[in-house]
Amino acid sequence: MKKKVRLGFLVGAIAAGCALAADQPGINDLPDVKEGLWASSTMMPGSMDKPMHTTMCTSNAVSRKMYEDSHKNMDHPCKQIHSERHGSVITQEIECNFSGKVTRSTSVTTLMGNTGMRLETRKADNTVESVIEMKWVGACPAGMKLGDVTGPDGKVMYNAMTP
Numbered sequence: 001m002k003k004k005v006r007l008g009f010l011v012g013a014i015a016a017g018c019a020l021a022a023d024q025p026g027i028n029d030l031p032d033v034k035e036g037l038w039a040s041s042t043m044m045p046g047s048m049d050k051p052m053h054t055t056m057c058t059s060n061a062v063s064r065k066m067y068e069d070s071h072k073n074m075d076h077p078c079k080q081i082h083s084e085r086h087g088s089v090i091t092q093e094i095e096c097n098f099s100g101k102v103t104r105s106t107s108v109t110t111l112m113g114n115t116g117m118r119l120e121t122r123k124a125d126n127t128v129e130s131v132i133e134m135k136w137v138g139a140c141p142a143g144m145k146l147g148d149v150t151g152p153d154g155k156v157m158y159n160a161m162t163p
Helices: 002-022 060-072
Strands: 036-043 052-058 078-086 089-098 101-111 116-123 128-138 148-150 156-159
Touching: 052 060
Parallel strands: none
Antiparallel strands: 036 052, 036 128, 052 148, 078 089, 089 101, 101 116, 116 128, 148 156
């Protein structure tokens, strides 16, 4: 069960990573991402012994859909308190309320053109909560649809374009 929760969190973190990198003043400010297969490595110190590797077939349309979906759900436990962008670096302060327990974190997303990004999230005490590194690796393989996210085993776990 713990593994499923972590995997669910990871899929959410990947989608959030893209959406957080995109979560600027509005949908017109989404960063440009090169369409194709993106590989990600997620590390969560204290929760995972080694990085988890996933891939996602993505595009600007997928980013836009994730942005729209993240802003539709008013019951989302997390909200953005502050966001600013200086060139290729986006800094955000996030507050989450999980069953009455309020946590704050700061996320720093560094964009590397339209083919890479690094998202580091730190807790209020400045300890690293997660690090997600994503990079474009090429065209999406045959049979993989835009929005598909594959787990470490290569199987599709989720599609960001599905309602």
